[in-house]
Amino acid sequence: SYVLTQPPSESVAPGKTATITCGGNNLGGRSVHWYQQRPGQAPVLLISFDSDRASDIPERISGSNSGKTATLTISRAEAGDEADYYCQVWDSSRNHVVFGGGTKLTVL
Amino acid sequence: QGQLVESGGGVVQPGTSLRLSCAASGFGISAFGMHWVRQPPGKGLEWVAVVWYDGRTKYYADSARGRFTISRDNSRNTIFLEMSSLRADDTATYFCARATNGDSSGFFVSWGQGTLVSVSS
Numbered sequence: 473s474y475v476l477t478q479p480p481s482e483s484v485a486p487g488k489t490a491t492i493t494c495g496g497n498n499l500g501g502r503s504v505h506w507y508q509q510r511p512g513q514a515p516v517l518l519i520s521f522d523s524d525r526a527s528d529i530p531e532r533i534s535g536s537n538s539g540k541t542a543t544l545t546i547s548r549a550e551a552g553d554e555a556d557y558y559c560q561v562w563d564s565s566r567n568h569v570v571f572g573g574g575t576k577l578t579v580l
Numbered sequence: 581q582g583q584l585v586e587s588g589g590g591v592v593q594p595g596t597s598l599r600l601s602c603a604a605s606g607f608g609i610s611a612f613g614m615h616w617v618r619q620p621p622g623k624g625l626e627w628v629a630v631v632w633y634d635g636r637t638k639y640y641a642d643s644a645r646g647r648f649t650i651s652r653d654n655s656r657n658t659i660f661l662e663m664s665s666l667r668a669d670d671t672a673t674y675f676c677a678r679a680t681n682g683d684s685s686g687f688f689v690s691w692g693q694g695t696l697v698s699v700s701s
Contacts, residue, residue, distance in 0.1 A: 505687035514675055514691035558625050560687060567639045567684040574624035
Protein backbone atom coordinates (compact mmCIF):
# COMPACT_ATOMS: atom_id res chain seq x y z
CA SER A 473 0.00 0.00 0.00
CA TYR A 474 1.07 3.57 -0.62
CA VAL A 475 2.88 5.33 2.23
CA LEU A 476 3.28 9.03 2.96
CA THR A 477 6.07 10.05 5.33
CA GLN A 478 6.06 13.25 7.38
CA PRO A 479 8.46 14.41 10.10
CA PRO A 480 6.76 14.07 13.49
CA SER A 481 7.58 17.62 14.50
CA GLU A 482 8.90 20.94 13.26
CA SER A 483 9.51 24.21 15.00
CA VAL A 484 9.66 27.76 13.77
CA ALA A 485 10.26 31.16 15.30
CA PRO A 486 7.49 33.73 15.06
CA GLY A 487 7.75 35.67 11.82
CA LYS A 488 9.94 33.06 10.16
CA THR A 489 9.12 30.45 7.53
CA ALA A 490 8.12 26.88 8.35
CA THR A 491 8.37 24.06 5.84
CA ILE A 492 6.60 20.76 6.37
CA THR A 493 7.47 17.93 4.03
CA CYS A 494 5.54 14.89 2.87
CA GLY A 495 7.39 12.12 1.10
CA GLY A 496 6.19 9.29 -1.07
CA ASN A 497 7.19 7.23 -4.08
CA ASN A 498 6.66 9.29 -7.24
CA LEU A 499 4.58 11.71 -5.18
CA GLY A 500 5.02 14.38 -7.83
CA GLY A 501 2.76 12.33 -10.07
CA ARG A 502 -0.10 12.52 -7.60
CA SER A 503 -2.26 15.32 -6.26
CA VAL A 504 -1.46 16.19 -2.65
CA HIS A 505 -3.86 17.83 -0.25
CA TRP A 506 -3.01 19.41 3.11
CA TYR A 507 -5.04 19.80 6.30
CA GLN A 508 -4.52 21.67 9.56
CA GLN A 509 -5.86 20.24 12.80
CA ARG A 510 -5.88 22.17 16.03
CA PRO A 511 -6.28 20.31 19.35
CA GLY A 512 -9.80 19.04 19.91
CA GLN A 513 -10.99 20.12 16.48
CA ALA A 514 -11.69 18.48 13.15
CA PRO A 515 -9.17 18.87 10.34
CA VAL A 516 -9.51 21.85 8.03
CA LEU A 517 -8.50 21.86 4.38
CA LEU A 518 -5.61 24.20 3.64
CA ILE A 519 -4.32 23.22 0.21
CA SER A 520 -5.73 21.04 -2.56
CA PHE A 521 -4.10 19.76 -5.74
CA ASP A 522 -0.60 20.50 -4.48
CA SER A 523 -0.90 24.29 -4.37
CA ASP A 524 -4.50 25.54 -4.51
CA ARG A 525 -5.40 27.41 -1.33
CA ALA A 526 -8.79 26.67 0.14
CA SER A 527 -11.26 29.46 0.84
CA ASP A 528 -10.14 31.91 3.50
CA ILE A 529 -6.61 30.49 3.67
CA PRO A 530 -4.07 33.35 3.66
CA GLU A 531 -1.50 33.74 0.90
CA ARG A 532 1.34 33.19 3.36
CA ILE A 533 0.38 29.48 3.27
CA SER A 534 1.44 27.70 0.11
CA GLY A 535 2.15 24.24 -1.26
CA SER A 536 4.30 22.58 -3.87
CA ASN A 537 4.94 19.06 -5.09
CA SER A 538 7.74 17.60 -7.16
CA GLY A 539 9.62 14.34 -7.41
CA LYS A 540 9.22 12.41 -4.18
CA THR A 541 8.35 15.33 -1.91
CA ALA A 542 5.44 17.68 -1.36
CA THR A 543 6.01 20.74 0.79
CA LEU A 544 3.71 22.93 2.82
CA THR A 545 5.22 26.36 3.46
CA ILE A 546 3.97 28.73 6.13
CA SER A 547 5.53 32.18 5.88
CA ARG A 548 5.58 34.76 8.66
CA ALA A 549 4.61 32.13 11.19
CA GLU A 550 2.19 33.12 13.92
CA ALA A 551 1.27 31.57 17.25
CA GLY A 552 -2.06 30.56 15.70
CA ASP A 553 -0.23 28.31 13.25
CA GLU A 554 0.63 25.88 16.04
CA ALA A 555 -1.22 22.74 15.02
CA ASP A 556 -0.88 19.33 13.45
CA TYR A 557 -0.57 19.20 9.68
CA TYR A 558 -1.45 16.25 7.48
CA CYS A 559 -0.85 15.50 3.82
CA GLN A 560 -3.27 13.28 1.90
CA VAL A 561 -3.44 11.56 -1.45
CA TRP A 562 -5.72 9.16 -3.23
CA ASP A 563 -4.28 5.72 -3.95
CA SER A 564 -5.98 4.95 -7.23
CA SER A 565 -4.65 1.39 -7.35
CA ARG A 566 -6.74 0.47 -4.31
CA ASN A 567 -9.32 3.27 -4.29
CA HIS A 568 -8.10 4.15 -0.83
CA VAL A 569 -7.32 7.46 0.84
CA VAL A 570 -3.87 7.78 2.40
CA PHE A 571 -2.81 10.25 5.08
CA GLY A 572 0.68 11.07 6.17
CA GLY A 573 1.50 10.51 9.80
CA GLY A 574 1.16 14.20 10.61
CA THR A 575 3.59 16.92 11.67
CA LYS A 576 3.22 18.90 14.87
CA LEU A 577 4.29 22.48 14.26
CA THR A 578 5.51 24.47 17.23
CA VAL A 579 5.92 28.22 17.02
CA LEU A 580 8.44 29.34 19.60
CA GLN B 581 -20.08 23.41 2.72
CA GLY B 582 -22.86 22.36 5.06
CA GLN B 583 -22.58 20.53 8.32
CA LEU B 584 -21.91 16.95 9.35
CA VAL B 585 -22.87 15.64 12.78
CA GLU B 586 -21.73 12.24 14.00
CA SER B 587 -23.41 10.25 16.75
CA GLY B 588 -23.40 6.79 18.24
CA GLY B 589 -20.02 6.68 19.93
CA GLY B 590 -19.50 5.38 23.42
CA VAL B 591 -17.71 2.91 25.64
CA VAL B 592 -18.06 -0.72 24.60
CA GLN B 593 -16.44 -4.02 25.50
CA PRO B 594 -14.08 -5.88 23.17
CA GLY B 595 -15.87 -8.16 20.75
CA THR B 596 -19.07 -6.17 20.68
CA SER B 597 -20.68 -4.04 17.98
CA LEU B 598 -21.53 -0.39 17.53
CA ARG B 599 -23.27 1.68 14.88
CA LEU B 600 -22.19 5.21 14.10
CA SER B 601 -24.30 7.71 12.20
CA CYS B 602 -23.41 10.91 10.39
CA ALA B 603 -26.20 13.31 9.48
CA ALA B 604 -25.61 15.99 6.88
CA SER B 605 -27.39 19.32 6.70
CA GLY B 606 -27.10 22.27 4.37
CA PHE B 607 -26.27 20.10 1.39
CA GLY B 608 -27.35 16.83 -0.15
CA ILE B 609 -24.94 13.93 0.09
CA SER B 610 -26.28 11.99 -2.89
CA ALA B 611 -23.64 13.18 -5.38
CA PHE B 612 -20.62 12.72 -3.13
CA GLY B 613 -18.36 10.03 -1.85
CA MET B 614 -18.71 9.90 1.91
CA HIS B 615 -15.92 8.69 4.15
CA TRP B 616 -15.12 7.70 7.69
CA VAL B 617 -11.74 8.72 9.10
CA ARG B 618 -10.58 7.88 12.61
CA GLN B 619 -7.99 9.23 14.99
CA PRO B 620 -6.74 7.25 17.99
CA PRO B 621 -6.05 9.39 21.06
CA GLY B 622 -2.87 11.38 20.53
CA LYS B 623 -2.23 9.86 17.12
CA GLY B 624 -2.71 10.73 13.47
CA LEU B 625 -5.57 10.46 11.02
CA GLU B 626 -6.41 7.04 9.60
CA TRP B 627 -8.79 6.57 6.70
CA VAL B 628 -11.38 3.87 7.42
CA ALA B 629 -13.88 3.52 4.59
CA VAL B 630 -15.71 5.17 1.70
CA VAL B 631 -19.11 4.69 0.13
CA TRP B 632 -19.51 6.07 -3.35
CA TYR B 633 -22.41 8.22 -4.52
CA ASP B 634 -24.13 5.10 -5.86
CA GLY B 635 -24.31 3.51 -2.42
CA ARG B 636 -23.08 0.20 -3.82
CA THR B 637 -19.37 0.74 -4.25
CA LYS B 638 -17.46 0.61 -1.00
CA TYR B 639 -13.80 0.35 -0.04
CA TYR B 640 -12.23 -0.30 3.34
CA ALA B 641 -8.88 0.09 5.02
CA ASP B 642 -7.24 -3.24 5.77
CA SER B 643 -7.91 -2.67 9.48
CA ALA B 644 -11.65 -2.34 8.84
CA ARG B 645 -12.31 -4.85 6.10
CA GLY B 646 -14.45 -7.77 7.22
CA ARG B 647 -15.46 -6.12 10.50
CA PHE B 648 -16.86 -2.71 9.49
CA THR B 649 -19.65 -1.92 7.03
CA ILE B 650 -20.24 1.54 5.60
CA SER B 651 -23.60 2.48 4.16
CA ARG B 652 -25.64 5.49 3.21
CA ASP B 653 -29.26 6.56 3.10
CA ASN B 654 -29.50 9.45 0.70
CA SER B 655 -33.17 9.99 1.53
CA ARG B 656 -32.16 10.69 5.13
CA ASN B 657 -28.95 12.48 4.12
CA THR B 658 -27.09 10.18 6.48
CA ILE B 659 -24.24 7.70 6.39
CA PHE B 660 -23.50 4.89 8.79
CA LEU B 661 -20.63 2.77 10.03
CA GLU B 662 -21.49 -0.61 11.48
CA MET B 663 -18.56 -1.87 13.52
CA SER B 664 -18.34 -5.40 14.85
CA SER B 665 -15.77 -7.51 16.68
CA LEU B 666 -14.41 -4.32 18.16
CA ARG B 667 -10.88 -4.34 19.54
CA ALA B 668 -8.96 -2.06 21.85
CA ASP B 669 -7.07 -0.63 18.89
CA ASP B 670 -10.36 0.57 17.39
CA THR B 671 -10.49 3.17 20.15
CA ALA B 672 -10.53 6.51 18.37
CA THR B 673 -12.50 9.58 17.46
CA TYR B 674 -14.41 8.77 14.31
CA PHE B 675 -14.98 11.57 11.82
CA CYS B 676 -17.23 11.50 8.80
CA ALA B 677 -16.11 13.58 5.87
CA ARG B 678 -17.50 14.64 2.55
CA ALA B 679 -15.27 14.37 -0.48
CA THR B 680 -15.27 16.54 -3.55
CA ASN B 681 -16.02 13.66 -5.91
CA GLY B 682 -18.61 10.94 -6.08
CA ASP B 683 -16.06 8.14 -5.85
CA SER B 684 -13.03 7.57 -3.65
CA SER B 685 -10.93 10.33 -5.12
CA GLY B 686 -10.55 13.98 -4.28
CA PHE B 687 -10.15 15.69 -0.97
CA PHE B 688 -12.28 16.48 2.05
CA VAL B 689 -14.17 19.75 2.12
CA SER B 690 -16.39 19.06 5.12
CA TRP B 691 -15.75 17.21 8.35
CA GLY B 692 -17.92 16.42 11.32
CA GLN B 693 -16.82 17.16 14.86
CA GLY B 694 -16.21 13.47 15.54
CA THR B 695 -17.63 10.88 17.89
CA LEU B 696 -15.46 9.00 20.38
CA VAL B 697 -15.46 5.22 20.45
CA SER B 698 -13.70 3.62 23.40
CA VAL B 699 -13.24 -0.14 23.44
CA SER B 700 -12.34 -1.37 26.89
CA SER B 701 -13.12 -4.21 29.25
